[in-house]
Each structure stands twice: as C-alpha cells, then as structure tokens.
Amino acid sequence: MTTDHPNHAQTCARVRANPKFQRLARQRALLAWTLSGAVLAIYYSFIMVVAFAPAWLHLPLYDGSHLSLGMPIGVTIILLSWLLTAWYVHSANTRFDVLSSQILQESRA
Incomplete structure (x- = not known):
C-alpha cells in the first residue's frame, strides 16, 4: 500500500x-x-601507538607513579569522543533544527 x-x-x-x-x-x-574524521584520526593514532610503540604507554606519569601514561590517554580519548558527540547534538538541536523548521514552514506555504 503506497x-x-x-x-x-x-x-x-x-x-x-x-x-x-x-x-x-x-x-x-x-x-x-569533519567530526567522523576527527574521531577516526584520534582512535587510529592511539591504535598506531599501541601497535608500534606500546612501551610508551607503559611509562609512569611521573617518577614513582603506579599509574601509566596509557590510562589518562585512554580517558582523554573517551572524553573527546563525548565532547565531539555533544558538539554535534548541540549543532543539530540549535542550528539544524531551526533551519529545518524554516524549510518546512516555507514548503507548506
């Protein structure tokens, strides 16, 4: 049924x-x-470090630290992904929704 x-x-x-x-x-x-490219670049850069320089991620944050450099880098990657997602949602809810409603109003006229 169409x-x-x-x-x-x-x-x-x-x-x-x-x-x-x-x-x-x-x-x-x-x-x-743009945001997809940024996320892919971040993730693939991390994977390249894991593949080709894994010892770098095992370095301590500072002398005597039990926390390695890899942990804050992983947390930063996750936070960046959330922030980029929030940026897209904010843009969609402000600029894109306003423009969409204008288009719909003009097309109904």
Whole structure:
C-alpha cells in the first residue's frame, strides 16, 4: 500500500529545491564528516601507538607513579569522543533544527 499523493510529492520537490535545504544538507554533511574524521584520526593514532610503540604507554606519569601514561590517554580519548558527540547534538538541536523548521514552514506555504 503506497501513499503517493501528488501533494506530498510537490512538497518534497519544494523542500529539495529550497536553497536553505541545500545549505542545511551541506552543513550537516560537512560537520558529520569533519567530526567522523576527527574521531577516526584520534582512535587510529592511539591504535598506531599501541601497535608500534606500546612501551610508551607503559611509562609512569611521573617518577614513582603506579599509574601509566596509557590510562589518562585512554580517558582523554573517551572524553573527546563525548565532547565531539555533544558538539554535534548541540549543532543539530540549535542550528539544524531551526533551519529545518524554516524549510518546512516555507514548503507548506
């Protein structure tokens, strides 16, 4: 059962033709790819250190420390991932949602 109504198709065509929609799509894609690249670079850099210089991660934080350098680096990677996710959510909830609602209002008119 399909719900292909001419009105729906016209609305979709108006949304796609709207310059704000095209800007929204570009901005979302740019932010998503940038943040994905940053996360991948961070994780792959860590994996490269684990693969090629694992002794570096075993170094103590300071003389006499029982905590190795790898622990704060791992925590930092996790925190960076959370912060980058929060950045995307904030952008989606502020800029992208506002632009989406404007596009929907203009397409209904």
